[in-house]
Amino acid sequence: MFEKPAFSSIKTRFCPSPTGYIHLGNVRTALFSALLAKHLKGCFLLRIEDTDKARSDEVFTHALIEDLRWLGLHWDEGVEVGGEFGPYHQSHRQNIYDDYYERLIAMKMAYPCFCTEAQLSLHRTLQQKSGKPPRYSGACRRLSETEIQNKIAMGIKPTLRFQLLENETITFVDMVRGEQRFESNDLGDFVIRRADGTAPFMYGNAIDDALMGVTHVLRGEDHVANTPRQIAILKALSLPVPKYGHIALIVGPDGSPLSKRHGSRSLRALREEGFLPLAILNYLSRLGHYFGHDQFLSLDELAAQFKMESLAKSPAKYNEKQLLFWQTQTVSQLSDNAFWEWVGPSIQSIVPENKQHEFVAAIKPNVQFPLEVKQWAEALFAELPSFNEQQEAVIQSAGKAYFSEAIIALEAHGKDAEKITTHLKEKVGVKGKALFMPLRIALTGHEHGPDLGVLFSLISPKTMKRRFERGVY
Template identity: 45%
Template sequence: MRAMLKTSIKTRFAPSPTGLLHLGNLRTALFSALYARRQRGRFLLRIEDTDASRSRSEYEARLEADMRWLGLDWDEGPGMGGDAGPYRQSQRDAIYGGLFDRLLAEGAAYRCFCSQETLAASRKAQLATGRPPRYPGTCAGLDPAEATARAVAGESCSLRFRVTPGIRLPIGDLVMGEQVFASDDIGDFVIRRSDGSPAFFFSNAVDDALMGVTHVLRGADHISNSPRQVLLLRALALPEPHYAHLSLIVGADGAPLSKRHGAGSVEDLRVQGYLPLALLNHLARLGHSYPDEQLLDLAGLAEGFELTRLGRSPARHDTVQLDHWQRLAVALLDERALKTWAEDACTTVPESLRRDFLLAVRDNSLFPADVATWADNLFGNEPRPSPDACEAMNGAPRNLFEISAAMVDEHPDDFRAFSSAVGQAAGLRGKALFMPLRAALTGQTHGPEMARLYPLLGPARARERLLVAAKSARD
């Protein structure tokens, strides 16, 4: 029977600080935070750093910085406190030790002295006969007093949880539906390693219970962990959370998500210039549906988040879709935020022109690198024309650029007046007029409105570029 749960909702994100935060883990954190906010509950951050050989404090710091940058602040955990701490598993050894002793005393766990070589040989033999590899129970029948004496004498041993054979274990899942497991497929499993550290199954499950977590949202690759953890919690008479296993994220080709799908770390995406709102809106729709496709802030994403809208099929990450949300997020930036986002890309732009420049190129810039390209194009050295621009200039009348250069001073700030005068003098209009002029002035046949770019160039630079184009036409 399910143990009684607290009525208030509490979710958690429990990363291991062994590397940078990636999109898969970030989506888990996001969904957990959204569900807590939607239910007016609490969102907890727990650092699972029991693997001392791989855990790094700098990864924890960078993970927390990523989450704060995204607005995924936690209500309880490192830096926030709470009454269920400590919130780093490396600081909870005394808690785990008491629970290990209790399981040993009650006969629910036993010491295992099998070496890694012995276990590997057993697995190999089982696989060779077509059987799934399960611990054969070699140490399950050891006399507890003998096992204790061997451990006290210094013999290396792990601690295994004793699984009752021949039972079926149904476990509810709020996304995938009820899952039924056979205890014979599980076997007695390690809950404390030979080095004394707790195994994931153990520390993850008991911390959820002791910290009052009511709903565990995690990847579908953790479904097989559920029966072990439920058995542990029942043996310890601890409350079981509701599980909601999330569909895995794959690339556009259906393969597991990797860097080749454009799925770098969150830190990489941040450095590239992706905005928090773009990442949040993209990830919130990977395996979850919203009634409409408008850009939502974090409160809006939370308000529309429902477990019933989570899908079971793998969710496809597509960089094109992420860039769609990025474009919408950039368009939504106010002037101050736009300046901050693109500040390092504007070093070649005169301070007096930066506001007008950023407003001019915003719609054609997904990232600060795009802003830098336009800054260099307008204020750097003479732009190198693209192939399309060369074609446009080569197809123009040979005297067009000389006529244009002579008229710059008559209309130094008004491109419409300037192009109209040039068109009348050269007998051109429409694309035949505007495309060569854009190509000569910017080196491109597409981009921001010329009405905004032309005043930024200034008459001297515009004239110089038109004369270069005229010389190229003569040559």
């Protein structure tokens, strides 16, 4: 028998199902749960809810563990860390669930249900057409023991339903939304064991939270209606009930649920694109939570300033520009060594060793992703690709005389950017954009970037001359 444990300290949890790569909504739930635990000096637990055999995949379990660690969200208890309340994969906890199933059956709080999905779907449709909330009718609640045994003998595998008390009001104080009230008659009896014997979310999630000593549950507002059902299960079994807080969902700019068409992608995809962990953390921590400022914060600082009362009740709108803003801020916070490590060996191999520090100092303020760093490395130290149509127009507009004078100035003044531009201004009679843009494009293939003087110092005179000659011949 598994007895309820006693707890005193604060414990939050994140309990994903490994059915795909972890997406931004789940990442934010994990982040808020971790920040709350860290803020309250509590324990952050990671549990894997993998009882859905058809959809769960060990590949995704390993991926989410790797991605969370890359993000910097380290858990104090749970998968691969251990603890006294394991196992931490639900697929390994069937004997625990079975024990509590037997208790509920003995208490006449659960009964087998033989209704087919087609029957249930038809009944829900009829209820909705008559303006009633869709809920289970309780048809199998009234089966006699003989009827139950006859159906089992026919080979019909039943689910197990929890029997809610009638005419009962279930209340709880949501940490985000305040008092919530639900009438048991509106909820209906619900499935707590699938026909294959495994535990669905409603049951396993509640049992595990109680037995693992979870004190504070943060999750999306789409779970609000699940909470009274889970409270009913825990109270029936005399298990501790955690505090629940339901955070506003993330939506797209148009107010619809966040999806790929809004630019949403998995944490794995963002990582592969070159987003930095603290960029994602600084953005997501402000998506539905108000800090009162836009200062760049470390994970410890985010936790120190995290407040439950600052969680928003209205939907949080995803904004790609804001995510990019925090990426820029994070790149600027990197030390030169961290920046160099971030860009990776394929880019490091392009940049001459004696130019590394100068290159990093010049490029870091002008890039957001390693791909951009690679483009600059190739522009400065390899061969330029062909100009695009707009760039070719700038080169043609500057004219052969412009680049002939640029070559003369280079040979006379070396890589002195100020003297070269002064020479061009006097000899060709150009200024402003017409003076600087052809130089920049001819030398780098970019319309914008570091100061010309910095670029001149990075490119060899031989390379500069060869690139100016493209404008002459």
